[in-house]
Amino acid sequence: MFRNSYDNDTVTFSPTGRIFQVxxxxxxxxxxxxxxxxxxxxxxxxxxxxxxxEELGSYQRKITRIDDNMGLALAGLAPDARLxxxxxxxxxxxxxxxxxxxxxxxxxxASIADKAQSNxxxxxxRPYGVGLLxxxxxxxxxxxxxxxxSGSMLEYVGSAIGARSQAARTYLERNFDSFEKCSLEQLxxxxxxxxxxxxxxxKELTFQNTSIAVVGxxxxxxxxxxxxxxxxxxxxxxxxxxxxxxxxxNTNENNEEGETTDITEDMVDxxxxxxxxxxxxxxxxxxxxxDDNANANSSAEGDNETDPNDRMxx
Amino acid sequence: xxxxQEKWGRPRDDxxxxxxASYLNSEPRTQTLQPTVTGTSVIGMKFNNGVVIAxxxxxxxxxxxxxIDQERLIKVGSETVVGVxxxxxxxxxxxxxxxxxxxxxxxxxxxxxxTAPNIHxxxxxxxxxxxSKLDPLWNALVIGGFKNDEPYLAFxxxxxxxxxxxxxxxxxxxxxxxxxxxxxxxxxGDQQNVSKEQAVDAIKEAMKVLFYRDGRAxxxxxxxxxxxKDGKPDVEILKDVRVENQNWSMAKQIKGFxxxxx
Amino acid sequence: MSRFNPYGDSSGGSSLAIAxxxxxxxxxxxxxxxxxxxxxxxxxxxxxxxxxxxLTSNGFSADAKQxxxxxxxxxxxxxxxxxxxxxxxxxxxxxxMMLLYGKRFFPYYVNPxxxxxxxxxxxxVYSFDPLGSYDREPSRAAGHASxxxxxxxxxxxxFANQLxxxxxxPRKRLDLDLQTAVDLVKDAFTGAAERxxxxxxxxxIVILTKDGVDRQYYxxxxx
Numbered sequence: 001m002f003r004n005s006y007d008n009d010t011v012t013f014s015p016t017g018r019i020f021q022v023x024x025x026x027x028x029x030x031x032x033x034x035x036x037x038x039x040x041x042x043x044x045x046x047x048x049x050x051x052x053x054e055e056l057g058s059y060q061r062k063i064t065r066i067d068d069n070m071g072l073a074l075a076g077l078a079p080d081a082r083l084x085x086x087x088x089x090x091x092x093x094x095x096x097x098x099x100x101x102x103x104x105x106x107x108x109x110a111s112i113a114d115k116a117q118s119n120x121x122x123x124x125x126r127p128y129g130v131g132l133l134x135x136x137x138x139x140x141x142x143x144x145x146x147x148x149x150s151g152s153m154l155e156y157v158g159s160a161i162g163a164r165s166q167a168a169r170t171y172l173e174r175n176f177d178s179f180e181k182c183s184l185e186q187l188x189x190x191x192x193x194x195x196x197x198x199x200x201x202x203k204e205l206t207f208q209n210t211s212i213a214v215v216g217x218x219x220x221x222x223x224x225x226x227x228x229x230x231x232x233x234x235x236x237x238x239x240x241x242x243x244x245x246x247x248x249x250n251t252n253e254n255n256e257e258g259e260t261t262d263i264t265e266d267m268v269d270x271x272x273x274x275x276x277x278x279x280x281x282x283x284x285x286x287x288x289x290x291d292d293n294a295n296a297n298s299s300a301e302g303d304n305e306t307d308p309n310d311r312m313x314x
Numbered sequence: 315x316x317x318x319q320e321k322w323g324r325p326r327d328d329x330x331x332x333x334x335a336s337y338l339n340s341e342p343r344t345q346t347l348q349p350t351v352t353g354t355s356v357i358g359m360k361f362n363n364g365v366v367i368a369x370x371x372x373x374x375x376x377x378x379x380x381x382i383d384q385e386r387l388i389k390v391g392s393e394t395v396v397g398v399x400x401x402x403x404x405x406x407x408x409x410x411x412x413x414x415x416x417x418x419x420x421x422x423x424x425x426x427x428x429t430a431p432n433i434h435x436x437x438x439x440x441x442x443x444x445x446s447k448l449d450p451l452w453n454a455l456v457i458g459g460f461k462n463d464e465p466y467l468a469f470x471x472x473x474x475x476x477x478x479x480x481x482x483x484x485x486x487x488x489x490x491x492x493x494x495x496x497x498x499x500x501x502x503g504d505q506q507n508v509s510k511e512q513a514v515d516a517i518k519e520a521m522k523v524l525f526y527r528d529g530r531a532x533x534x535x536x537x538x539x540x541x542x543k544d545g546k547p548d549v550e551i552l553k554d555v556r557v558e559n560q561n562w563s564m565a566k567q568i569k570g571f572x573x574x575x576x
Numbered sequence: 577m578s579r580f581n582p583y584g585d586s587s588g589g590s591s592l593a594i595a596x597x598x599x600x601x602x603x604x605x606x607x608x609x610x611x612x613x614x615x616x617x618x619x620x621x622x623x624x625x626x627x628x629x630x631l632t633s634n635g636f637s638a639d640a641k642q643x644x645x646x647x648x649x650x651x652x653x654x655x656x657x658x659x660x661x662x663x664x665x666x667x668x669x670x671x672x673m674m675l676l677y678g679k680r681f682f683p684y685y686v687n688p689x690x691x692x693x694x695x696x697x698x699x700x701v702y703s704f705d706p707l708g709s710y711d712r713e714p715s716r717a718a719g720h721a722s723x724x725x726x727x728x729x730x731x732x733x734x735f736a737n738q739l740x741x742x743x744x745x746p747r748k749r750l751d752l753d754l755q756t757a758v759d760l761v762k763d764a765f766t767g768a769a770e771r772x773x774x775x776x777x778x779x780x781i782v783i784l785t786k787d788g789v790d791r792q793y794y795x796x797x798x799x
Contacts, residue, residue, distance in 0.1 A: 446582065
């Protein structure tokens, strides 16, 4: 079997200018269940899908509070996210302690993005295996940032990360015009609809697997879970019914995008689709047919064989 | 040859003299044990639309009038003034710290606003940290600015002690200026009934009394007037302000020290 | 050459706490002074720690501020690590003791008093010495007027060393009702402000019951 010689560390570029360990880290995010974030001009909403490793096991928490003005949703390795959120909590308390003011959202995300970047440029280090949607409110208003292990941080009106998040992003792209003037209630519903679009056909949003968090003007960061989610799921049902999905929905979506030159996008959808559709989507396009991609591809197929419930990413 | 092991490898007493162990009993290392070149009082009061702060331009070396144009009001950020009394070299340290703060704050894009409560908190942590290291910055600080469009005035000393009040003063000012300023603003809220002109007059009057009675004061001072114009902060620092209408006729009446004519 | 003294005499005036069967009261004046100079007439010394806990720390006020901020940080971490579980007053008191004793060899020069509702629904007052020794008590006073306030509380709250004139037995401690306790606090501070120059301006009272928090303000002598 072919072995990729450029993916052993984060300090070696492949001849095509890629750093594979970083790309694998981005894969870890797509193994995790989805999280969606949306902003209006007053609030930010995070919604996330929780998974339990076993039927009798507890659900992994997806949303963490950093402080009264900030919180985050994670997709990928939850322990890595715990480390990062503890760092942010320290930072937030330090800002309060030193300057008597809340931590600005961009400063917070820049800090963890710098940590993530240094992991991509030092020998012997591992990139974080987690993506974060950081939601916060500061003197400049509501903010939603996406953090990635590559060290990138980008601000969004709406964003989604995690398994099958492309479906959510498609929904957000079609509706983002209306977000700005949305009420908090409408914003949460939009978030839930987007999150629901990421579900495979045999799954539903339930009060057990859905987390909602809000933050904004005069609203402290609040996480809704379990019973507190029920009324929102009821509202979701009364406002919009779930459209019947096509059999090959996810592969078609990728084709619609047309821009999915990134091999990783195919991988994730394949991984997830073991539950419903066949993973024919793993055929790579011309650009990905290079030798040093082959291994990435085969590893993706390897993932397909594992039971989705056995994964450690959430 | 020395035959006792404990002497091995040590400098020989007959060559170098006996070991000097006195450092073992010395005091811990400290920096400022006492101020050297000092500025005297800083005073400040609130009015209905802002804050006035004043500090004279004298840096004394003991009782010597060493430097007569020392600026002791520092503008920090766009809407805050810090008045500094006490050791002048420590004042310069604080000036550098404030400069560093402004620079590091400007890195963030978009930059967060840096207001008086932020600067007050930061300076208090610095002063308390230094006193806890037994290496204090020997200063008294008066911070004036705004908090949510309301006037903000605070005081910090070299121990990190801090409080806010509508009228604050350091050093002799706390005995001589405070009674004059409290005629207008005794407690929080009183500033609502005080105009900018009244506040400036009161501060000028207090600076005059301080020049009369404080031997380390100068009749040349800086006056910072911070106010809100159409919701925007406006910081005006008047330099080389003089104590006007001085009347020293009473000086002749004072007997008991100094050169006497009779 | 004299050594730099890291402790100062800047402080809030006095504070006082009374625990009842179903309430707790914490009171303090709002005067802040350094020596005989009044720094501020409106400096509240009662810190709201969240979770229905309130704290005053009389003594050196820079240390008092540091202690409160440390405690707030500890409580924040407790919430982060324990799913926002409410911190009981007994745990908060132990944390305060750890912070105080942690500076055993460079102590916080303060006498903290903490109030809250205990797990069994009774009002709780915990008081501390600067090194961290602490106990739950029926009442406690601290600060410049503690020598004036504490005997008054001993006499009116705990009936210390009083005999019942009928039976000659030690007088039994009654559970104070809230109004009586508040009146006691007001009288105590009126008296303290009369005789102690560092006490005065405004009396701030925090009253804790099962229904929540009530804050009251009363004028004191202002000279």
